[in-house]
Amino acid sequence: MSNRRYYQTSLEENSESNGQSQCCEDPTLRNKGSQKVCVNCGTVHGKNYVSLEKRAYTAEEVKNRRRTEPRWRKFGPRTTIPGSRTSSGKGLGKERKVLFSRLSKIQQSLISSIERNFWEARPKLKMLTSKLNIPEYIKETAWKIYSEVAKKKLTMGRSIKGFIAGSLYAAIRVHEFPRILEEVCDAAMISRHKVHQSLGLIIKEVLPELGLKYHPITSEQLIFRFGNKVELSMKVQKRGLDLLKKASKKGLRRVGKDPRGFSAAALYIAGKMLNEWKTQKEIAGAAGITEVTLRSRIKDLKQNL
Numbered sequence: 451m452s453n454r455r456y457y458q459t460s461l462e463e464n465s466e467s468n469g470q471s472q473c474c475e476d477p478t479l480r481n482k483g484s485q486k487v488c489v490n491c492g493t494v495h496g497k498n499y500v501s502l503e504k505r506a507y508t509a510e511e512v513k514n515r516r517r518t519e520p521r522w523r524k525f526g527p528r529t530t531i532p533g534s535r536t537s538s539g540k541g542l543g544k545e546r547k548v549l550f551s552r553l554s555k556i557q558q559s560l561i562s563s564i565e566r567n568f569w570e571a572r573p574k575l576k577m578l579t580s581k582l583n584i585p586e587y588i589k590e591t592a593w594k595i596y597s598e599v600a601k602k603k604l605t606m607g608r609s610i611k612g613f614i615a616g617s618l619y620a621a622i623r624v625h626e627f628p629r630i631l632e633e634v635c636d637a638a639m640i641s642r643h644k645v646h647q648s649l650g651l652i653i654k655e656v657l658p659e660l661g662l663k664y665h666p667i668t669s670e671q672l673i674f675r676f677g678n679k680v681e682l683s684m685k686v687q688k689r690g691l692d693l694l695k696k697a698s699k700k701g702l703r704r705v706g707k708d709p710r711g712f713s714a715a716a717l718y719i720a721g722k723m724l725n726e727w728k729t730q731k732e733i734a735g736a737a738g739i740t741e742v743t744l745r746s747r748i749k750d751l752k753q754n755l
Contacts, residue, residue: 509540567600567610574614581637582629584618591662592621598656608648611640616648624662628675630710632738669694669704669712676713679736686726690716697754707747710737715747
């Protein structure tokens with residue numbers, strides 16, 4: 451048997467095994483995922499094998515392979531050449547190094563103060579959101595808030611770091627995401643007082659212009675978080691939530707008091723009711739409050755139950 455005939459025979463056998471013999475009279479093939487499928491009858495005709503593109507090794511191959519332009523940014527130097535090589539990997543001579551060094555200095559002198567502000571703030575915000583595991587949509591809201599802060603020149607004479615942390619916490623509260631102020635302050639390595647100052651200006655001057663509403667954190671939002679920390683069952687956590695709602699209806703005063711205290715107190719009382727005992731030290735540690743504060747909030751809750 452010749453090679454040609456053997457090849458044709460093997461093709462016929464493969465086509466029969468792939469289901470072509472069972473297909474309709476007028477097959478119309480389409481690629482569905484990794485398989486070829488007939489649209490008319492649904493018969494699978496085989497798999498699509500996609501090979502990887504050949505790697506590019508030299509600077510010329512990389513240049514020829516490139517199909518898109520570099521990503522455009524709204525701020526920051528876009529023409530500065532870092533180091534002693536171009537983007538394609540080609541080395542710069544002595545004269546060109548001097549030339550690009552001068553051009554870089556000229557560019558730095560021409561960019562606006564707000565652009566320099568953004569150039570410093572963007573990486574810090576990115577680092578902070580990655581530390582706290584913040585979703586992308588909250589990150590974008592935080593950047594929108596900070597951009598408005600910079601345009602209003604509220605950062606002049608104040609800490610950029612404080613406004614970045616304040617903008618992020620404001621975005622967290624706008625979307626009612628379960629993160630507390632202390633976590634943002636710890637991740638940003640900045641005092642709570644500075645973040646409070648920045649946050650006050652943001653709430654007063656920036657959020658109304660952007661049409662965003664600040665939602666203060668409530669005790670109800672923290673119950674499940676603290677309950678999971680101390681490994682209390684869902685039954686206890688739900689009972690704690692019911693106790694808080696019941697106490698609020700009976701006139702529990704929460705104004706000026708840390709919501710973490712009421713969440714911890716509700717969990718402690720609910721745990722005792724359902725025989726899931728946790729010490730005051732464990733619950734206070736999970737909530738980030740003192741045992742004295744916990745006992746005071748337990749007393750307040752019991753008076754309104």
